Amino acid sequence: MPTVTARVLDVLAAFSADRPRLTLSELAVRAGLPLSTAHRLVGELTAWGALERSDDGRYHVGLRLWEVGALAPRSLGLRETAMPFLEDLYEVTRQNVQLAVLDGTEVVYVERLSGRSSVHVFTRVGGRLPLHATGVGLVLLAHADPELRERVLAAPLRRYTEKTVCDPAELRRMLADVRTTGVAISDGQIELISLSVAAPVRGPNGDVVAALSVVVPADGTNPHSFVPAVRATARGISRALTLSEHHFP
Amino acid sequence: MPTVTARVLDVLAAFSADRPRLTLSELAVRAGLPLSTAHRLVGELTAWGALERSDDGRYHVGLRLWEVGALAPRSLGLRETAMPFLEDLYEVTRQNVQLAVLDGTEVVYVERLSGRSSVHVFTRVGGRLPLHATGVGLVLLAHADPELRERVLAAPLRRYTEKTVCDPAELRRMLADVRTTGVAISDGQIELISLSVAAPVRGPNGDVVAALSVVVPADGTNPHSFVPAVRATARGISRALTLSEHHFP
DNA sequence: ACCATGCTTCCACTGAACGGAAGGATGGGC
DNA sequence: GCCCATCCTTCCGTTCAGTGGAAGCATGGT
Numbered sequence: 001m002p003t004v005t006a007r008v009l010d011v012l013a014a015f016s017a018d019r020p021r022l023t024l025s026e027l028a029v030r031a032g033l034p035l036s037t038a039h040r041l042v043g044e045l046t047a048w049g050a051l052e053r054s055d056d057g058r059y060h061v062g063l064r065l066w067e068v069g070a071l072a073p074r075s076l077g078l079r080e081t082a083m084p085f086l087e088d089l090y091e092v093t094r095q096n097v098q099l100a101v102l103d104g105t106e107v108v109y110v111e112r113l114s115g116r117s118s119v120h121v122f123t124r125v126g127g128r129l130p131l132h133a134t135g136v137g138l139v140l141l142a143h144a145d146p147e148l149r150e151r152v153l154a155a156p157l158r159r160y161t162e163k164t165v166c167d168p169a170e171l172r173r174m175l176a177d178v179r180t181t182g183v184a185i186s187d188g189q190i191e192l193i194s195l196s197v198a199a200p201v202r203g204p205n206g207d208v209v210a211a212l213s214v215v216v217p218a219d220g221t222n223p224h225s226f227v228p229a230v231r232a233t234a235r236g237i238s239r240a241l242t243l244s245e246h247h248f249p
Numbered sequence: 250m251p252t253v254t255a256r257v258l259d260v261l262a263a264f265s266a267d268r269p270r271l272t273l274s275e276l277a278v279r280a281g282l283p284l285s286t287a288h289r290l291v292g293e294l295t296a297w298g299a300l301e302r303s304d305d306g307r308y309h310v311g312l313r314l315w316e317v318g319a320l321a322p323r324s325l326g327l328r329e330t331a332m333p334f335l336e337d338l339y340e341v342t343r344q345n346v347q348l349a350v351l352d353g354t355e356v357v358y359v360e361r362l363s364g365r366s367s368v369h370v371f372t373r374v375g376g377r378l379p380l381h382a383t384g385v386g387l388v389l390l391a392h393a394d395p396e397l398r399e400r401v402l403a404a405p406l407r408r409y410t411e412k413t414v415c416d417p418a419e420l421r422r423m424l425a426d427v428r429t430t431g432v433a434i435s436d437g438q439i440e441l442i443s444l445s446v447a448a449p450v451r452g453p454n455g456d457v458v459a460a461l462s463v464v465v466p467a468d469g470t471n472p473h474s475f476v477p478a479v480r481a482t483a484r485g486i487s488r489a490l491t492l493s494e495h496h497f498p
Numbered sequence: 499a500c501c502a503t504g505c506t507t508c509c510a511c512t513g514a515a516c517g518g519a520a521g522g523a524t525g526g527g528c
Numbered sequence: 529g530c531c532c533a534t535c536c537t538t539c540c541g542t543t544c545a546g547t548g549g550a551a552g553c554a555t556g557g558t
Contacts, residue, residue: 002514003293003514003515004253004254004257004514004515004545004546005253005257005290005293005294005297006293006297008253008254008257009294009297009299012317013317015317015320016320017320020320020322020325021322023504023505024504024505024506025503025504025505033548034547034548034549035504035505035506035548036506036507036508036547036548036549036550037546037547037548039505039506039507040546040547041254043506044252044254044255045254045258048254048255048258050258052321057504057505060320060321060322061317061318061320061321061322062321063321063323063324063350063352063357064352065314065317065318065321066318066319066321066323066324066375067318067357067375067377068261068262068264068310068314068318069310069314069315069316069317069318069319069375070315070318070374070375071264071265071266071269071309071310071375072309072310072311072312072314072315073269073270073309073310074312074315075312075315076269076373076374076375079374080373083361083362083363084363084364084365084367087339087362087363087364087365088364088365090336091340101312103312103313108312108316112332113332113336113362114332114333114336115333115336115337116333116336116337118333124325124329125319125325125328126315126316126318126319126320126325128316251545252545252546253514253515253545253546272535272536273535273536273537274534274535274536282517283516283517283518284517284535284536284537285516285517285518285519285537285538285539286515286516286517288536288537288538289515289516292537306535306536
């Protein structure tokens with residue numbers, strides 16, 4: 001049942017972080033469409049500004065589409081309220097500061113502040129990572145719907161480094177810890193060179209709607225020294241969200 | 250000639266910054282579609298994740314669409330490279346720091362850092378403003394294709410405050426100034442309470458690909474004192490862009 | 499000169515999209 | 529409780545927009 005809408009969206013979904021610029025033929029293959037059909041769709045999308053074509057003939061996602069995407073409440077509303085707090089946290093730590101939300105069974109990074117002296121991390125605004133291997137993921141998983149939690153723990157968990165925790169029982173213990181302490185510390189579970197300290201951000205009704213983290217180099221820095229600042233920032237954002245008129249789904 | 254693609258995009262375009270959450274009927278009206286058609290399209294978009302539906306039945310832009318939008322090179326590539334420099338600039342000034350690009354005859358804001366002590370401005374990431382009334386706009390206009398410049402100056406220019414410069418001749422003079430000094434200072438032209446200091450960001454081939462600005466309160470602060478920092482930041486980003494492997498259209 | 503690769507245009511067929519209309523669901527006024 | 533208003537959902541026969549194979553064009557490598 002190939003509806004036109006689905007095809008249009010498949011074309012958009014053909015772009016990815018590692019291949020953000022595609023030729024028409026690549027696009028057609030990735031979207032699973034005949035060349036002539038892809039040609040027409042892409043033409044319409046380009047005319048509207050959803051895609052743009054550069055001099056070399058490759059297509060990439062256009063600014064108009066980015067603009068529409070920027071209206072997503074979980075991005076726009078959250079960012080706007082959180083930014084001053086993230087800024088403060090960055091100024092105190094001078095490390096990568098990240099804000100992420102839960103979507104499906106993954107973490108989606110919504111904002112990241114990084115300075116020249118921060119560790120280079122491979123997360124990216126708009127990027128996804130699994131829940132079990134990141135600080136923000138552990139926080140979101142710890143406060144998620146139990147049904148989702150079980151589903152995630154039941155599935156096979158990808159190992160990124162020798163330190164990645166893939167054992168459901170141990171993860172369960174860690175999640176309980178996160179709930180009692182209010183912070184998660186993920187040490188080298190995604191990249192050995194970095195560790196992250198994360199805390200939950202709550203919406204007006206008390207649900208956890210996001211998580212923030214500071215990523216610090218794993219060079220002997222004591223992660224616990226960051227806990228108070230991270231926790232305070234998360235509380236600050238939660239309070240600001242409660243006062244703001246923005247709503248979250 | 251209502252192609253399906255156009256309809257899908259019209260549905261997406263129905264959302265705006267002041268109305269980011271719409272009911273089905275509102276959407277149908279705004280997109281100019283019969284209710285039943287809107288119903289089907291919105292259903293397909295929601296199934297894919299381009300739209301999301303909240304408990305109150307309203308629709309809003311979904312995270313999946315935001316993710317795809319985040320792949321736009323002018324957003325992603327630019328942001329990634331510029332962030333550390335913007336961060337530095339924020340730390341020095343503690344004011345709103347903005348990064349914007351040119352699209353059509355308008356400025357589009359790509360990133361904004363704001364702290365608790367910054368002036369509250371009404372620009373917004375993903376938002377648009379005209380070229381003649383903002384600092385970044387003047388910079389982008391000054392270095393734009395002459396054909397575009399003439400077109401903008403020929404069109405009627407909206408007045409936002411008593412200080413907005415709407416006279417083509419005077420604007421032309423200001424733009425020449427911007428080209429020689431390398432910075433633009435827009436004083437109260439969009440809001441009386443704030444002024445901005447802007448400078449051009451250049452891509453690998455020397456073209457101006459973006460502009461950055463610092464927005465400061467118009468309370469007697471001397472804008473000229475910000476010029477060196479803004480200029481240095483813009484230069485830093487330009488240099489970093491030249492070294493990076495990202496390309497810009 | 500030839501072929502390979504990738505893009506663009508054309509056009510006859512067809513089945514997916516269309517939208518009017520009817521049927522639910524909810525809620526609020528009286 | 530009843531009615532009416534508003535908004536959402538489903539249905540289905542008609543039709544016309546979307547489809548995609550094929551042929552033509554542009555480039556550039558050998």
